[in-house]
Amino acid sequence: MKIRELRTKRTKLGADARAIMKEAEDAGRSMTPEEETQFDKLMDERDGVDATIERAERLEADDRNDDVEDDKPTGGRGGDAAMSALRTYVLGGRSALTEAQARALNAGHDPEGGFLVAPQQFVKDLLKNVDDQVVLRGLATVHQLTQAESLGVPTLDQDLGDAEWTSELATGSEDDGLRFGKRELRPHPLAKRVKISRKLLRASVLNPETLVRERLAYKFGITAEKSYMVGDGNQKPLGMFTASPNGIPTTRDVDIATSGSGFVNAPGGSSADDLITAKYTLKSAYHSKARWLFHRMMIASVRKLKDGDGNYIWRAGLANDQGDRILDLPFITSEFAPSTFGDGDYVGMLGDFSYYWIAEALSFEVQRLNELYATSNQVGFIGRQEADGMPILPEAFIRLQSNDVVA
Secondary structure (H helix, E strand, O other), X not given: OOHHHHHHHHHHHHHHHHHHHHHHHHOOOOOOHHHXXXXXXXXXXXXXXHHHHHHHHHHHHHHHHHHHHHHOOOOOOOOHHHXXXXXXXXXXXXXXXXXXXXXXXXXXXXXXXXXXXXXXXXXXXHHHHHHHHOOOOOOOEEEEEOOOOOEEEEEEEEOOOOOOOOOOOOOOOOOOOOEEEEEEEOOEEEEEEXXXXXXXXXXXXXXXXXXXXXXXXXXXXXXXXXXXXXXXXXXOOEXXXXXXXXXXXXXXXXXXXXXXXXXXXEOOEEHHHHHHHHHHHOOHHHOOOOEEEEXXXXXXXXXXXXXXXXXXXXXXXXXXXXXXXXXXXXXXXXXXXXXXXXXXXXXXXXXXXXXXXXXXXXXXXXXXXXOOOHHHOEEEEEEEEEEEEEEOOHHHEEEEEEEEOOO
16 A cells, blocks of 8 residues: 555544544533543554554665665765675675775774774665664754764753843842752663574575664664663763653652542542643743653543543544644654553653753674684674764753642
């Protein structure tokens, strides 16, 4: 099925789900159990179509990149010669490389030739795969460090007082309250080891460097995602759901009513009202780029919340280029966002995620382990990268904290 047809199907499923919700709204009631079952079925099918569209778009993008690479001249670090050298290295190790191939890949002066810098296309594909798997990185501000060891972020710790109405010749009172500070992002080492059988390397229809790239991309991607969400900042990124004076402090937390198993529309507290409070606690200047962030299991509960007028706060994106919205703001999901409703747990957030900064070192190194797994007829590869990340402006975020109001 073509992507356009999938998008049309997605739109229809959203419209059908919205129709069920609207019928209940017009009648001034909540959805019946039968309507909720039908609604959930439609939304589950729609989520499946979304995943299919994402995979199809990824394959289409890969095809376009392959076409571009086919048109590039050979030679150089990103050309066919370098990719051929990498393929030879992955299959046979250092000893299989010719002198010209070794020169094409060698980085530094390691006498054993153990560390090689991947060709430009290999590194580019790795970053693209990480973008596909790590939702935050595509919204965050990413800085690549080429010279310095760390990234300094100037901060305005204390501002001037307000200006004063005065006379034509007066200059106002003296103010020495302006204070500047600095936050520092220092990329930390990130590594993963992958083992692949020699038989698979020989027999696979895929290029061996593709196998290595995909496994490393997956492992690096989920590790980074976890840290961007809940990392403690100790030799790793500082996560958004980790309360810290160096990131998002507890002063940016807003309570949201829960029942211990989900969001609620209850007399003792309304999750929908709390989401409205959270939205307008965030300054309106951030709303144009702001997004809700939830674990996917939270979204099913959010979809059934009503505001004080009995209207559902979730709206299906009926246009092909428009996603679903909560209180007229888009949302994203992450598998590594919090997913429990315990009293005091963080359950989601709203923010402008361009104020989460990521600093990455450019070098991506691959080392081949020639003999370590010889007894099991396997080849090992170690991927290494350096990265750091942290929220740099607390007021750009509102974090939702569970307040169990229903026993």
